[in-house]
Amino acid sequence: MPVSDTVEQQEQPWNRRRLRSTNERLLLDRLRDSGAASRAQLARDTGLSKPTVSSALASLEAAGLVREAGTHAPERGRTAVLYAPDPAAGYALGVDIGRSWLRVAVVDLDGTVAARADVRNRARASAALADLVVGTARQVVENSGVDPAEVVHGVVGTPGVYDERRRRVRYAMRLPGWGRTGIVDRMREELGVPLEVHNDANLAALGEYTYGVGEGSRLFAYILIGTGLGMGVVSEGRLFTGAHGLAGEIGFLPWPGRQKPERLEDAVSGVAVVESARRFGMSGQLTAKAVFDAARRGDPAAARAVELEGERIAHTVAAAAAVLDPDLVVLGGGVGHNVNLLRRPVREHARALTPLRSRIVPSPLGGDAVLLGAVATALDTARDVVFERRTAGT
Known part of the structure; x- marks a missing residue:
């Protein structure tokens, strides 16, 4: 709630500084959420007096946090100056x-993206992968024309779960050596940017909630199906990670393999699609994409592999439905993006497996879901850091 100007006058000096900071943040958040506005509009929206709004805007403008963004000429009265956050x-x-x-x-x-790079990950050791991350990030910052000192926070999405106490990534089975202690610390030091590390499926879920079909969902699950299998869960707009950050690691669920018990990840992934296709008669150098493309052309072996993958994904959806009762299940990742082929077998098998019903849709974000989740998460902290830095001592 806005704080009254009467209370402001009664505060001690240090409290007055804190109150000014609160008012400035209130106005900045209003501008960021609802767009450019005049001083009069801000006063109406926040309940602050016009003099308080004018003073706070002057401080924000002096700190480089807001800027004039045009004017508005009403039918009656004076032309009003509009203010907006300075994105730079x-x-x-x-x-x-x-x-x-x-x-x-x-x-x-x-x-708004200032610069971006998508590069093949051909690293086969943790040191090489860390070099690739640092080198690519430096190049992207250079290409953006941004002063590196102005990049105030970063978020990294990776398979596995980052253990802050042990300072290493755990359970990243598909990235050889990525669990070594000190790898993340090394990237932080070489980039000179504070880095958070989060599970990729969790970030994909946040990206989907912020920029995709998850917005407005009460509880939804994002199932990431690619070279591995993971799930992110967002409830009431907040990520659910469990007691140890491992919620959603459905790839570790047991699965009855042909020779011996397997993990669900071994059955529901791009690798599993290729293995099934070979078992059904496809040959040559295969990838999951090649199998799905062949299924679209009517190849019977590829079609059987896709049908089997749909059945296995249905088991994953049924497990999520039983434990979480989501109103929405989003399928993403390299395999999940082929929902046009998978939708029918997934829905049919899910109906046979469970009476629980969740809406199943493809991710519209494609391969960008994790990156967008990382960006959204980094922005939350970056905005706080920039505000504190630029208003310190004012």
Whole structure:
């Protein structure tokens, strides 16, 4: 709630500084959420007096946090100056580390991409992968024309779960050596940017909630199906990670293999699609994409492999429905993006497996879901950091 000007006058000096900061943040958030506005409109929206709004805007403008963004000429009265946040007050870094691709972006405080790079991940050792991340991020910052000192926060998405106490990534089975202690610290030091590390499926879920079909969902699950299998869960707009950050690691669920018990990840992934296709008679150098493309052309072996993959995904959806009761299940990742082929077998088998019903849709974000989640998460912190830095001592 807005704080009254009467209370402001009664506060001690240090409290008055804190109150001014609160009012400034209130106005900045209003401008960021609802767009450019005049002083009069801001006063109406926040309940602050016009003099308080004018003073706070002057401080924000002097700090480089807001700028004039045009004028508004009403039918009656004076022309009003419009104010908006200055997106160039700071920048954030988003990184998506995948088994096949590395994606990096630098964005301003509005979330507009200043520069981006998507490069093949051919690293086969942790040191080489760390070099690739650092080198690509530096190049992206250079290409953006942004002063590196203005990049105030970064978020990295990776398979596995980052253990802050042990300072290493755990359970990143598809990235050889990525669990070594000190790898993340090394990237932080060489980039000179504070880095958070989060599970890729969790970030994809946040990206889907912020920019995709998850917006407005009460509880939804994002199932990431690519070289591995993971799930992110967002409830009431907040990520659910469990007691140890491992919620959604459905790839570790047991699965009855042909020779011996397997993990669900071994059955529901791009690798599993290729293995099934070979078992049904396809040959040559195969990828999951090649199998799906062949199924579209009517290849019977590929079609059987896709049908089997749909059945296995249905088991994953049924497990999520039983535990979480989501109103929405989003399928993403390299395999999940082939929902046009998978939708029928997934829905048919899911109906046979469980009476629980969740809407199943493809991710509209494609391969960008993790990166967008990383960007959205980095921006939350970057905006706070920039505000504190630029208003310190005012």
